[in-house]
Amino acid sequence: MSLLRLVDVSFRYPGAPAVLDGISVEAREAALVAVVGPNGAGKSTLLDVVAGLKRPEAGRCLVNGLDVNRAGRDEVCRMVAHVPQQTPSGIPFTVEEVVLTGRIPYGRGLYENEEDHEAMEQAIARMRLEEFRRRRFDSLSGGEKQRVLLAAALCQQSPVLLLDEPSAHLDPENQAQLWKLLGELRDMGRLVLVVTHHLALAARHADRVWVLHHGKLAADGAADAALEPELLERVFHVPFHRYVNGEGRVFLGYGH
């Protein structure tokens, strides 16, 4: 059974052109997949559809065999953890409390149990949040908030993790840490889909790259094959250059 399978998925907002147009793609096993494409290509919508937050007008989305549009939200969220692009604001809770929201799919009792607290401790340790675990979420910087939200998603302990531009607010050190962590999660058996505009990081770290263009899957393959300069130039309308160093590492540059 595939971890993720999208079958001819289309989505459009009322009266607008299709945001996703007949996308079929499959991820059989754990992988770190970068989803790239220009603004408006449908990247975030694709993650929303996989998370069951948007219902496609056609097609099916199966996570571990579970149809995300037919199953209950609890069940879906035990399979898929989604970190949206926009950071919630005006949250009066502490870092620990925000991380514990990842345990909601596991029980609706009034209080979290020991297992929930264990999962929170692991997520806090993995995201290195110990020093501000009792600080109010709203008092953190953008990058720190991003790490807290990622910890909440980890606390959800789902086999599929969807991250929408997770490195947008992170400094270079934390970006490197994040991609290293995503690689570790992949090694632990998770499928990680990351929407990103950092093509160079995607080329370096991702096992697979999905290039979206006008709601269609323009390329799907290993980073060095999918991030092909001619395709990228057609998609992003700027010339791309690719260099491979002596160790076989791929570097991407763009511009005239």
Place this chain on the structure above:
Amino acid sequence: MEKGGCFWVMATELGATAPASPDLRARARTVFVLSLLAAAVSVAVCPLVGGSGLDYGRVWAGQAPDWPILINLRLPRALLALLAGAALSGSGAMFQALLRDALATPSSLGVTAASALGAVVAIAFFPSETSWFPVVWISALAGAGAVIALVAALSRSHKRFSAFTLLLTGIAVNGICSALILLLHSLAGITKAFQITHWLMGGIAAVEYPVLALLALVIVPVNIWVLRLARVLNVISYGEAWAAGRGVDCRSVTLRGFIAGTVLVGTTTAVTGPIAFVGLIVPHLLRRIVGPDYRLLLPASIFGGGAFLVVCDTISRSVLAPVEIPVGVATALLGGPFFVWILWSR
């Protein structure tokens, strides 16, 4: 979420570092017991206080007229205030989470105005010589029922149903009902117009114990159901996108929450008339004391709101005795300045 976000920050700013909460259950138990105690003390003590002093010796001996005054007039009145305050304050706290707007009140959905219109229709069209009082209750309940029907109709449309749509619908319902109340008031004769004005001022009156039992049968179970929503309300206050990503069916919770709130507010308003401020200020004040977690805030609001209204009613019947001032005046005059002081003193 952004819309109400600044208010959440405003209402809960306790410094950058929140206090450690090693045992939330223990804190919740303490808050529950203390707020229950406050409610119990208010009901036990307030009936003993009043403009015409009771002879406690006669009360102790069960002698007239003090004992009947306490048992048949003041105690049911205090119990009604307790139930009404609990319903208004509990639903106010819940609406503030569901709408992600700290200025939301039980009347935000138009329930209070619709109930009031129902009552005003009954007063205007039924002869006042007959026993019109139960008719007013039933008509006020029908007004609240109409709002539930409207919410249920909206919920059938996936595209139109959201907390924001409900809030805007509530504003429209409030406007329409207020206009119709004004129209009926202006067309009614002088006696009816006076009755309408009196009802619209809201008030706690001594009611029969069976009426109290009936009210309790509605308010207690619905409030217990609301209490069970507390953990989910915490997550919904982050915004629908985050809550949905954590497994919360926001549409279903919002619909059920609104219906529960409408039942609480509609039932209460039918008996007491509109009472302003309780559902807004009590949750706000308590949020500053117990924090933003609804597992603490909801029980505190329910019992605290009840105790607050019992005290306000005692003041309203005592301060200018034998003249009574409407309890809504007491809640606004007591709570309003305190609320402003809190906002300015941060």
